[in-house]
Amino acid sequence: MRNRSEQKHVTFEPLTMEFEERSNEEYKGNIPSSSIHSISPLFVVFFVILLLGLFGLSLLLDSILPVPLKSADKEKYSEKFIAEEARNYLKGLTDFGPRVVGSYENELLAVQYLKKQINDIVINAHSNKKIKVDLQTVSGSYYLDYAPYGIVNAYGNVQNLIVKLSSINNNKNKSILINAHFDSVPTSPGGSDDGINCATMLEVLRVLSRSADDFEHDIIFLFNGAEESFLQASHGFITQHNWAGNCKVVINLEAAGAGGKIILFQTGPGQPWLVHKFSKVPHPAGQVTGEEIFQNNLIPSDTDFRVFRDFGGVVGYDMAFVRSGYRYHTKYDGFDNIPLGSFQHVGDNVLSLIKNLVNTTEIDNLESQDQTKVVYYDFFGLFMIVYTINVATLLNYSTALLCLIVAFRCFFTLGLRLNKEDLLYILITKMGIIVGWLLAIGFTVILGILLDYLGYTMSWYRNPWIILGLYVVPIWGLCCGVIIIANKYSFKENNSIAAHTQVQLSCVRLIWCVPLVIGTFFNIRASHIIQIPLVFNSLVFAVIHFSKLQYSVRTWQFLHLISTLIPVCYLMYTSVILMTFVIPITGRFGSNKNPELFVGFATLILSVLISSLFVPLITLVRSPLKVFYGFLITFLAFFGLVFTPLGFPYSGDFSSPAPQRFWIQHTGRAFYNINGTVYKQDAGYFIVNLDRNSPRSVENFVEDVKKAQSVNTLSDSELFYGMPILHPRAIEK
Template identity: 40%
Template structure:
């Protein structure tokens, strides 16, 4: 006999089962929904997954003390010595003498203590040369003279062996000690050289260690080495070590070109960290920088690896880039690069012919534990298989729920798809409008020093809007032929179908970064196939548990990548110029990442009683965060957190001529907007800026490149928006910048050759533009005139960036073709001398700079600009 309470329980269960299959019962919809506290538990679990990813992402190896493995302590000592030299700017004593001496002394010390079986050569070389660097949107003609490299080579056991090159640069930008960029990598290389010099067996391939002394001047010293050095002719594979941040694990963000075998060796490092999405982003020119890897690839026909730190880019190229770097960061890099170099030093593929038929490779890591790589063929097979599984899972659900047999059900699916799409469109439109509003009232970039702000400001509204759309749809949809559980499953399937379409399109057009979404599509489809095989789709809630478990791994993967993207792009907004609204970029990124990380779960809220309360909670959170934007709590810059606002200043003296007449002769302070808030944020501190600041655009017709010194050719596109304010003259500075016409030779009736001599500081710009109807035929130091897209007043214009290891004495020739009987000037030419180390500043300049608040970082330079017509 069963007790009475058991009989009552069985009776209730039977009634519930009956109501579940009775699709006309409104009671069924309520009875089989979940109470709101289930959604709270879900949000807590999801927050726990995010917390796990966030903290695991920061786990770094401990320092090793074994003498025969990489010792981060030794590298840290080298780093401190380099940083203590101060900014190591090309042409300065710190770079050309002190840094070179320290590196050379350490290499000699390593050579003296090496294993007698090893053979190591080393030297200091001085290189000069020129080349055209095809930056976008404008390229630059680069000329360099007497810049230095420190080079060491571990000889292989064979004669005429190929070589593996490992490279880092020891120079830094002005005002920066260059701790991460690139002192830490030089320090890692010294320690790796010490370890490998003590190996008991010589390698199969030569290993060349290049410490190059002029990377910040448009990659010049690496060009000097790879095009001139006798050791360079044997180099086949390059490991380039760089930084665009000062923390975290070094990331492999470029490899190849092609040659999948390279990744076979990288897969053996102890802590792999790589994303091919970084390669596609970098090569799209979205990220405003470049590395020596480009030089080795384009001018040395080398293949290899490009590594960089990407975390805490707020310190990049500032005075805060010192030796305050986590010892675990150094150990992580040392362990990886040492193992990779050991593998390549004996790799037979180094000396083999390149496979011209190789395809590009997809590569990425999972939490630094698992490294995944496959070629284009495997990618196509894998992605198409995922697409097929997704479509199969969707089709089974359609037939299982008899969608195709009911017009009402078919109509429901169509409306549900429309609701999903409409919710996504409203969500992205909402956050972008918020970004526009914030920017329009001059409160932009408040997340720059408060990363947490984007969670409530941009991520939260996306979740709230989508939940609102789905909950309202579930509540007011009149279709009663499907149970709530089946509606939820079909909505999840439709969401997966949308991502599957994106995966298909991305695969067809060759975007390798679609691996970011492929696991969501795959695991969701597999989860539903398991549910369908075991007939769990007709259960109320068990299928939800199976589905949630299936989505844990892809969610962790996407959250990992989301952190990488946020850590990379937020600091870039502080140095990417002020021409575009960064709120739009950040809100769009947040929308995409939030959608990818949550859209596979949000339809579950359709089955939550009072699910609208969850949406309301997200909107309340948004309102709170939106209010915080307009308070001092979210001030965007901080000296304490090392997140400054950047101001590169030139105190410039100008003499501008129109043929023989001087039309402008003045002095002023000039600077470019490094971020959207410049110069608004400092006007209350520096009254002169508010009183006399103007955009330089009105001078751009009168003077080549607006009569300004420039940082690099990338800055030319926004040059007319640079700021200028009148200032007292600069102090008398040496060496003085001069241009002298040495010879003018009439080669034929239409061909004229000019020879100029420029003298001045170690850094300068030379601009010239042929007159109308005059054509440039030759630049003496280049093999051919580069393709040119720059113009000035409708005429082709040319930009030369010059750097020297000492004072400048630069002679060059230009050959022009003119119409017959030409008796007018042939060209306009200008020289901007840039004094960026050991700067001699006037008292007025010093007083002006002292007014800037502590949360700014100012690069105070001096420059002269003078133009002529010949």
């Protein structure tokens, strides 16, 4: 450093006092190795390894399941859920194979099997418990509003097997409803959808029926026999059964995958106390982000929870397994692929939740309870954080204010003032960051359209790790590249690289405050995903700038990195959950949508949020272009993989399937005129294209597919071209 007494007068006095003096001309090019604030490109390699380690930790935290209890533990843990007992129940149910509504397997074998297991439980119940069993056969009709068209559904003679568990001394007429369905789609044995949850209910019923504890509220177990036919049996129960009127809270158990953890993805409406009760279960897992995605119809699915809520006015919980969504509604959804820990996870949570609810006073006066929505998310599956949207509003606005205060403190201590030159410098710095994001958006669009045009879309479907090199790496590279270029023009005279980097980091936080404030204003509860990294980083930089640590050589860099570890790990954990759910859905959300854009933009948002507090550190790196070239080479390598067998989207491996789905109906059509006379008849195969590659992927292997006509070429004189549309969402596909 230059001796202070020898320094010439400059505008940015704090910088000249402590930071290495650098001129604008000196910066144009690579950072000299003599800079005490610079870091080696090898540090970037170490940092990438650190990020990969955090990503691996996120995968590990998401995959951890509780230690399952075995049947031999029943006597020792009489009040506990026994995973092996539940698995035995599931084995008996899945042995019947697919259980389609109306089939012999569903209407007779499955019902008889469940009745036998329930009767065995009744025989061994505690003397202070009374159990009633009812088999409901019900018919009805209803309307469900779907986009773009609703559906009128009429049903006849569907079955519900219902069990009511009560304490002898209970005189209240309030019930907790727990629901799962035992039917399945054609070809699928329904191991996870929804057999595991039926098995869980049987084991929970066994444990609670033997408990000596008194229950203030009844518990109704609804084994419904017609969910896959558009939620019919749940409608029959909630609108026509004698016990339905007493049901105040529902726990709906579903599956959109197989194995892993069961996740809370919908609750309410209102009633924040519900989430507080759930937060006390042993293995809480749930994200309000999933709730907002689901309730905004971004996911092509629905559950019985909607029927209970809309037709019965019931509040409660909607939970589902989402891991390995490739198995959902396929022959791969069997018994053997479900780990025993998954049984223990759902069983422990459901049993604990019922115990938390069964004596609660909130059920007695739901109308007077707070109706405020809540923000909730689990912290690595260890515990759940819950607060109302009013608290979220206060937190988010306070975080934005903190960012503003810390940024002004940063600018002031680094010598910036409210003059034209300094404001222009800050503006150019911000624009460099924003332009990087805009280029990343443009890249995502171009790549998505290009891969779709070339016929190589969904290369990541079977191997999601391809997304890292195909999207994440180039997005980070573009953001870094723009900053490298912008630094050549926005670097201020006498400004050190450390000071410039801190200004960039402050600008990043200020930019993120904009979507945080907008999201908060529109009550988007998922805004916490932005708030978490902002508050961590802002608090640390408040310490840095108010303690004058910004003048240190390495201390501020170390504190900055430490402040980002927990938020980044959490964002990666959330990303793993969301992408695990989202990627398999692209195999069934229709051929009229480009899945590259869907997954690309999801990756873009998460990647930019995770990396934005790291990317400005490229300013400190000697030879930053080497880092950019590393990103470029990595992307090109992964882009090449797309055109190899590794980029083939599908797999029929039973241990790790990723099948392509085809909805094929052998159809006979008869057209009647107004007099009831048939004026035309034909027959054929009606194929609904479920993903972007259908039917192109099989045209060279199935000759008849080449002869297929698009429905758009048929006469439009008939409703929906005279096609047998079973679900309004098929119209979009």
